[in-house]
Structure formats: structure tokens, C-alpha cells
Amino acid sequence: MQTIVVASGNKGKLREIAAIFRGHVVISMQEAGFTGDIEETGETFEENARIKARAVSRALHCTALADDSGLCVDALGGAPGVHSARFCGRHGDDAANNALLLERMRAVPDGQRGAYFESCVALCTADGLELTASGRTYGHILKEAAGEGGFGYDPLFWSDELQKSFGVASAEEKNAVSHRAKALAALAARCREAGV
Numbered sequence: 001m002q003t004i005v006v007a008s009g010n011k012g013k014l015r016e017i018a019a020i021f022r023g024h025v026v027i028s029m030q031e032a033g034f035t036g037d038i039e040e041t042g043e044t045f046e047e048n049a050r051i052k053a054r055a056v057s058r059a060l061h062c063t064a065l066a067d068d069s070g071l072c073v074d075a076l077g078g079a080p081g082v083h084s085a086r087f088c089g090r091h092g093d094d095a096a097n098n099a100l101l102l103e104r105m106r107a108v109p110d111g112q113r114g115a116y117f118e119s120c121v122a123l124c125t126a127d128g129l130e131l132t133a134s135g136r137t138y139g140h141i142l143k144e145a146a147g148e149g150g151f152g153y154d155p156l157f158w159s160d161e162l163q164k165s166f167g168v169a170s171a172e173e174k175n176a177v178s179h180r181a182k183a184l185a186a187l188a189a190r191c192r193e194a195g196v
Contacts, residue, residue, distance in 0.1 A: 002024050002025070002063060003024065003025040003026075003027065003032075003062065003063070004017075004021060004024050004025070004026050004027075004063050004064070004065050004123075005027055005028075005029055005032040005034070005056055005057075005060060005062050005063065005064045005065070006026060006027065006028055006029065006064070006065050006066070006067075007029050007034075007038065007052035007053055007055065007056040007064055007065065007066035008028065008029065008052075008066065008067065009028050009029065009030050010092075010151070012150065012151035012152070013067060013180070014026065014028055015171065016171075016174075016175060016178070016180050016181065016184075017065065017067070017180075017184065019171070019175055020175065020181060020184045020185065020188070021065075021184065021188065029056050029060075029064075032056075032060055032062065033060065034056050034059055034060055036055070036059065038051065038052050038055045038056075039051075040052065040068070040082075042068070042082070043082065044082065044120070045068040045069060045070065045082060045118055045119065045120035045134065046068070046120040046122070046132055046134065047068075048066075048068035048082060048120075049066045049067060049068040049120045049121055049122035049132065050066075050122045050124075050130065050132065051066075052064075052066035052068065052122070053065060053066035053122040053123060053124040053130070054122075054124050054130075056124075057124035057125065057126060058124075061126045062126055063123065063124070063125045063126065063196070064123070064124050065121060065122070065123045065187075066121065066122050067119055067120070067121045067122075067180060067183070068082070068119070068120055069084070069117060069118060069119035069120070069179060069180060069183075070082055070083070070084030070085070070117070070118065071084050071101075071115060071116075071117055071152075071153045071157065072115060072116055072117075072118055073101070073105070073113075073114075073115040073141060074112070074113075074114040074115060075105065075108045075112055075113065075114075076104060076105075080097070080101070084097070084152070084153070085097075085152075087100055087101065088100045094151065094152055094153075097152070097153065098145065098153060098155070098156055101141065101153065101156060102143075102144070102156070105141050105143075108141075113140040113141045113142075114138070114139075114140050115138075115139060115140055115141050115157065116136045116137060116138045116139070116179070117136065117137050117139075117153075117157065117178070117179040117180075118134065118135070118136045118179055119134060119135050119136075119178075119179040119180040119182070119183040120132060120133070120134040120183060121133055121134070121180070121183045121184055121187045123187060123191065123196070125196060129194065129196065131187060131190045131191060131194060131196070132187070133183050133184075133186035133187040133189075133190055134183050134186070135178075135179045135180065135181070135182025135183035135184075135185075135186060136179050136182070137159060137160075137161065137177055137178055137179045137182065138160050138161075139157050139158045139159045139160045139161075140157075140158050140160075141156055141157065141158075142155075142156050142157070142158050142165060144156075145165075145167060146158075146164075146165035146167050146168055147164075147165050147166075147167025147168035147169070148167060149166070149167050149168060149169060149170070149171075149174075150166045150167055150169070150174060153166075154166035154167045154169075154174075155167030155168075159174075159177060161177040162174075162177055166178075
């Protein structure tokens with residue numbers, strides 16, 4: 001059973017990745033002994049995913065997987081996008097990020113609240129192989145939070161596929177349609193093709 005070190009400490013992401021990569025041991029970079037900060041300087045989800053996976057793989061000489069994902073809102077010109085985790089100016093403050101999104105969307109009418117989550121995942125092996133894949137899931141931004149499940153913007157995102165918010169959806173329901181699930185499934189297929 002191969003160990004995959006995930007370039008994240010986000011427990012929600014780790015749960016999702018472990019659920020999809022069931023045949024592997026999935027651990028966080030902190031559990032593997034990586035304590036450095038990785039500066040996400042990319043302008044796209046793919047660039048940031050590659051930066052994170054490379055940093056962990058090179059430091060620990062292991063197979064590393066990184067995800068960069070975010071919410072892209074049509075009415076906001078694709079924002080918050082790659083800045084989703086720090087939309088409010090602080091990294092990982094879900095409540096403040098959600099409050100700012102609601103504020104920016106307050107005057108946007110129904111029918112113009114379209115949005116999608118995008119995820120890009122990158123896998124780097126100790127011998128330098130790099131594979132990437134991406135996925136999207138479409139929906140719209142609600143006018144108030146629905147549910148307390150998931151993490152990040154999940155309670156504000158109405159999924160077209162599930163016909164409910166990600167905040168109400170079970171982990172199994174979300175994993176079946178999520179942007180990260182689609183990207184990870186595509187990456188798993190590429191890994192099999194490459195014999196990883």
C-alpha cells in the first residue's frame with residue numbers, strides 16, 4: 001500500500017482525498033514531518049497545486065499530492081478564485097470569507113448568481129514524475145447559508161447536480177459530484193495509466 005503525503009493540513013480535504021484514494025495510506029504533510037511554509041505564488045489553481053506537491057515531494061523524497069481549489073463566481077468576474085481561502089484578507093477564516101461573499105453578492109439578483117468550484121490536483125513522485133488533473137462542479141450562490149456540513153463556502157453553494165447546498169449534503173453525496181472528487185478521479189486514472 002503506497003503512502004501519499006498530502007500537501008495540506010486541511011482536515012476536510014484530507015477526509016475527501018482519503019475517501020477517494022482508499023487503496024493508499026493518506027497522511028498530511030505535518031504527519032510526514034514537513035513543517036515549512038509553502039508560498040502559493042501561482043496565478044492558476046494548477047500552478048499552485050504543482051508548487052505545493054513539488055515542495056513536499058522534494059523535501060521528503062516521497063509521493064506528494066496537492067490540491068488547489070476555490071470558488072469562482074460569475075458576478076464577481078471569477079473571484080474569489082485562487083484567493084478563495086484568504087478572500088477576507090486572512091487565510092482560512094471561513095466565517096469571514098462567507099460574510100464577505102454574501103456582502104458582495106447582496107445586490108446580485110436571482111438568475112445571475114452562477115458559480116462553480118474548481119479543483120486542480122497535482123501528484124509528484126520522488127523520481128520527478130508529475131501528473132495533474134482538474135474538475136469543476138456548477139451551481140449558484142445562495143442568499144444565506146444552508147446547512148453546517150462541509151467546509152469553506154459549502155453552506156453558500158447550491159449544487160446543480162445534487163439540488164441542495166453542499167452544507168446540507170452528506171460527505172458521500174458531496175464526494176460523488178464535487179470538483180475535488182472529479183479531479184481526483186481523473187488523477188487516479190492517470191496514475192494507473194502511468195503505472196504509479
